[in-house]
Amino acid sequence: MDQSTENKQEILCIGSVLWDVVGRATIAMRAGSDVPGRIQRIPGGVAMNIAMALGRFGLQPSALTAIGIDPEGEELMAACTRLGVDTTHAYRSPDLPTDQYMAIEGANGLIAAIADAHSLEAAGARILSPLRDGPLGTSEAPYEGTIALDGNLTHALLEEIATDPAFARADLRVAPASPGKAERLLPFLRHGRATLYVNLEEAGLLCQQIFDTSEEAASALVARGAKRALVTNGANPCSDGNADGVITAAPPEVLVTRITGAGDTFMAAHMAAEISGMARGAALTRALEAAAIYVSGELPS
Template identity: 30%
Template sequence: MLVCIGDLVEDVVVWADGAPRAGTDNPARIHRARGGAASNVAAFASSLGTRTRFIGRVGDDAVGEALVRELAMAGVDTRVQRRGRTGTIVLIVDAAGERTMYPDRGAAAELADVPDSWISGAAAVHLSAYSLDGPSRPVLRQASDIARAEGAILTIDASSVALIDSLGPATFRDLIRALQPTYVFANGTEADLGSLRELATAGTTVVVKNGMEPTEVHFAANRSATVHVPPVDDVRDTTGAGDAFAAGFLSAVLDNAEVIEAVEAGHNLARRVLTEPGATLTMTADD
C-alpha cells in the first residue's frame, strides 16, 4: 500500500486568454477540480491499480465533504480530519502551460495528531514538503519513524521554490535530510536553490525533473544517470505533472521496477496531464 500525507484542497484553474491587463476584465476559461499534491499522487497511483491511502485535513464544510467523496470515488482510502475551512489554490496558467499559484491551504496546513494506525502497514509513504512549514511538521517525523521501523520506502517531494525561500535553503535541506527519505523528488529550480543533489547518499536517491529536458537521477558516491523525456506535442497546463510523475514512479517501484524504469513510468504518466486543466488525466485507448 502507498500512503500519501499532505494536502487535499480545491483547485481553481484559470486558463488566461492572452496577456493579463491590469484594472480591467481578462477573458479566461475557469475550471474547478480536486487538488493538493499528496492527494493528487494518491489518486493518480490508484488509477494505475496501486492500493493507496490519503491522510490529511479538510474543513468541516461542503467543499471538504465533496473533495473527500471524490477522492474516495477514485479508489483511495481516505483518512481525513474535519475542522476549520477547506483550502483553495488559484492557479493562473499562461499560454505556454506554466502556472502561477496563489495558495490558501486552510485546514490542510493544520494536520496534527495523526494516529499511528493510519500510517502503519504501508509499503511506501509519500510526503509533501509543504507540510514542513507549520503544525504538520511533527506528522512528517512520525511518518518517517514508522516507515523506517517497518522497512517501508519513504519519499518526499520538494514541492515549492517559495517554500524553500521561506524556510531558508539550508534549513529546508536539513529538515529533509533528518527524515532520511529513500527518494527525494525536485524540479531543477528547487534542486539548485536548495542544493538538494547533495542529499544523495547510501540511503537516499535524488530525482531531479527538468521539464522536457532529461531527468537526472543522483545516487550515492557521486553516481548519476539521465533519463530521456518523451516529447509531448501540446503542453497546455503543467499543473499536477510532478504529482503524476511521483505516482507513476512509486507504483513502478512497488511493482519491483529498477530506478530508471520507475523514472520512465513517471514520465509516461506525467505526460498525460499536460493537455488538461489542473491535475486531470487524459484518457487514452489503453486505459
C-alpha cells in the first residue's frame, strides 16, 4: 500500500460520529435541578471530537464510523465536510438511524449523560471493511499510520481489533467512550498492542482497584499489560506510563466552562504533538495546555 509522506499525516478515527445535544448551565446543579442555560446540537462522538481536534492541529482526520441514511445523517455528513473530517469510508445504512448523545453540564461538572450509539454497535465489523479489504489496508498489507479508536465499539469487536493482523503495524491509540464502557478496553491489556488514554476512574475500573494518583494508575496499567497508558485526573497531575517508567505533569489552572470533549481534545493534542516529533515530556505538557484551553472555552465547540 502506498505510504507517501502526505498519507502518513492522515489519521484514522474509528468509532462514534453522531449528534451531541448538550445543555449547559453556569450555576451548580444536582439531580432534579431545573435551571436556565443554553442547549446546543453539534457534531460529536468520541471519534468525531478527536477528529475535529486533530484538524485544528493541522492533521487530516478520516472517520470510520456508521452514519444513517436519514435527514440527521445527511446533515451530519455535510457538517463533517465543513469541519474538515473525511467521511468517504463511513458505513451508511438505511436501516440504522444516526446515533446521538445527550448531556447536562453545570458549573460543578457533568451532571448526567446518555449515549445512544446503538447503530454503531449494530454496524459492528462492517465499519472496518476499508482496513481489512482495502482501500486503506488489508491483513497482508496492514495500514501503517496512526489510528484513534474509541470504546463505543462492542467488546467483541474491540477483542477482534486487539489481535487483527490488519492493525498489526498501526500506531493504535485507544480511549473509552465513558467510565461505563472502560472495561471494553481489557483486550488491549491482554494483548499489549495499544496506547490507552483514560481518566483516573476508568483506570480503576480496568485494574479493579481505586487509585489516589494518576502516577499509580499509569504504573498499574502498564504492569497489567498495557503497551502505554496516559491517565488524566481533572485538575490534578496527569501521567504517561510505559516500559521505561512514568512521567507526570500538572495541567494549567483555568476556569472550567465546559467538560464534554475535554478528554478527546487532550488525546488529539498529544497525538499531534508526538507526530510532530515532540519528546515524551513536551508532548504531555502540550496536550495538557490544549485541554486547559478547551475547557476554559477559548476554542469553539
